Amino acid sequence: MLDHRLVQTAVIGHKNSDHPVILPMDAWELDRWRGAHPGYSYWCGLQLGGCGGELSDRRYTTKVCHFAHHSTAPDCHRKNNGESSADHLFIKRGVQRLLAERKVKGEVNTRDLGAGPGDAVDVYLPDGRRRLRFQLGTVDHRSWRRADDELAADADGIDWIFASGGPITRHVLDRHGYCLRVRCETVGGERRVHVGAEGRDRKVSWTPLEDCLLTPTGIVTPHTERIHLSPARPGPVAFPLQSGLVFTPARDVPGPSDSPFAAEGRRLLVADVKPAGSPVVRGLISLPGGIGGPSAPHVYRVTGDARMLVGEGTVGWAVEFKRYERLDERAARRTGLRTTPDTSDPAVPVARAGRPKESQPGRKPEPAHTEVYAPVFGSTAGRPPRTKGELLTAVRDTLARQARQQRTITWEDLVRTVSPELAKYSTAERQDLLVEVDSPLRENVPVLSALLRENGEPLPYLSRVLPRLGVLYSGTSVRIAEWAIVETERAFAAYAVPSRAMQPRLSLMPTKPAARRPAKSTRGKSGSGGTYARIDRAWGLEGKKRGSR
Structure with a gap:
């Protein structure tokens, strides 16, 4: 039975071989090939998806030369026979x-x-x-x-x-x-x-x-x-939003200094946002820059197209639009974004984010509004997290933001930034939370718990967190503080913009004692807070990296 398939690739030597070959298609090239390799045997190799049977090279002058199965070869169901099949x-x-x-x-x-x-x-x-x-x-x-x-x-x-x-x-x-x-x-x-x-x-x-x-x-x-x-910084993903979005800018809350949603020609504001049919959330709005913008306590409705920008991972979201208009008193109160009377002028349409009229003189000023929490630009959207999942996300986002700014953070600052609920946590509850924040442990992902400091030093109970994450030898090692410093460097490198290559994670495997006496520790000398506190101050306030050990 003749084999009419044009098999162009084979392996040399035996059916399990991974040494591929392509049969020359022209007769004169095949003649030269045969002369150069007289001892070769060709097989429909298993690593080609073939049957394992032996092949012979067929020479033609009126059509392309190709391999053909021997008459004794088994049935072959090989899917690909062309040049690219090997x-x-x-x-x-x-x-x-x-x-x-x-x-x-x-x-x-x-x-x-x-x-x-x-x-x-x-x-x-x-x-x-x-x-x-x-x-x-x-x-x-x-x-x-x-x-x-x-x-x-x-x-x-x-x-x-x-x-x-x-x-x-x-x-x-x-x-x-x-x-x-x-x-x-x-x-x-x-x-x-x-x-x-x-x-x-x-x-x-x-x-x-x-x-x-x-x-x-x-x-x-x-x-x-x-x-x-010169790696590029990935931009956020954008989704169109339905009409009916209303918002009011947050009073005395500055926009983030470093955000993946920042773009040339635009500015970011923190605002209370209410999408149609949804509750109010605290988030970011992206507006055209260089012109007058909205102000608290007025309420505005987005007109025209709007998009939701979503960053990769847990960096959060923002709403981007070009045009909006200010609502009158009655419409503003219906949104639920304001309950006190608006004593300023009625709504004034704002074309492409124009500036509204000033309030009339002689009117009583609005009562002062104070913010209890610094905003968390993640799933919790600036309000105190209500569920365990929201709390975990908020803590993780805050630590990631600190790493991006090349800074460490104390538990007290974490309480002020995320939620006062964290102030009630016992040491055991803090350990449980940090284990969940950094689980699962992966070599190419830094442990964010290493960024936390107490009296200028890594957390004293970090040695009880790391064994639960799976860090080898961390339960008995005396080098936890050194490990935390190296892991902090890894976090700074991973979250830098642009990101830098991370050094390997410090191994805590016990080493044999050296023949010479180790150098005396200088911790606690020459300055308050110890060596690690001085390093953290250098990173956090001056933005300098620690030199090599």
Whole structure:
């Protein structure tokens, strides 16, 4: 029985081989190939998704040359036979050669993700705890997110390299400002691998794999190195909002100095916002800058289009719009945003955020309004958290914001920022809360509890929090304070804008005693608060990083 399929790829030697080959299509090229490799045997390899049967090379002058199964071969249900069907093996072999040339330790494996053995190639670099995923098959966002979490479980960083464009590459491009790509080109009996860097202009700059650098921190080309030096800050996601949104600016509450929703030509205000059919929440509003804006205690209705901006993770949300108008007394009271009489002029329409008229002279001033809590720009939206989940989110957001500002924080400041309920917490309850804030423990995510200070030093009960998180040897180690300082540096690096590479987490594994006597501690000398307090003051007030140990 004749085999009419044009099988272009095979493996050499045996059915389990990972040594791929492409049969030259022209007769004269096949003649040269046969002369150069007379002892080769070809197989429909299992790592190609084939049957494992032996193949023979067929020479033709009127059509392309190709491989064919022997008459004794088993039934073959191989899905892909073309030139690209062995790309995963060519990529695997190319990366292995690069690792050997660069003298970098690494493991390279192909992955079957459901569509066949050529779905992906995984590379693990143990020295840098970094993974590379060459994604050759198609993947949707849900599968990509699940795979990203799985790869991150034992790695400090992941490089995704995609064979084809689509929604996922656009997502990565919008998130990081660049995207890594891979392609293969046929050269004789080989597929030459190229790695590309795609920028926001959607242009891809390609570099042969053998000219790339493979280091413990990932794969580097001349173009990716330039992009890494100026990473883009990912913008928020925007959703359209229905009409009927009303708001009143918060009195004497300044907008955040550092927010992912800040944009050129716009300004952020803290306001009490009431979407149609929803309760009032404290949040941020984004308005056009450079013109007069709304003022408390007046109530305003958004006119025209509005969008909700949502930041990644737990940084919160903001409402963005261009036009609004001030409501009259009766309409303002119906919103529930004000209950005291408005003694100023009736509503004055504000075109593109114009300034309303001044109140008439001789009117009594509005009673003073005081804020009890500093606003928390997260799910709690500036009010005291009411549920356990809201409290956890508010504490986590506050600690993340402190890390972004390169500052530490005391429990008393946490009480003032989040909720007075925290002041009633016992030491055991504080430990329970911090364990939940930092669970689960992951190497590439800093422990935010390390930012908390008491009398200028890390928390005295941190040694009872860390064992419950799974930090090895933390229950008996005498280096918890040093561990907290290093973890604080990691948090500052992770949340900096732009973010910096984190140093490895400090190991608390006991070491053998040194032959010489250790240097005497200087804690508590030369200044109040001890060494750690001085470091924190330098970070928090001067914005300077501590030097290397």
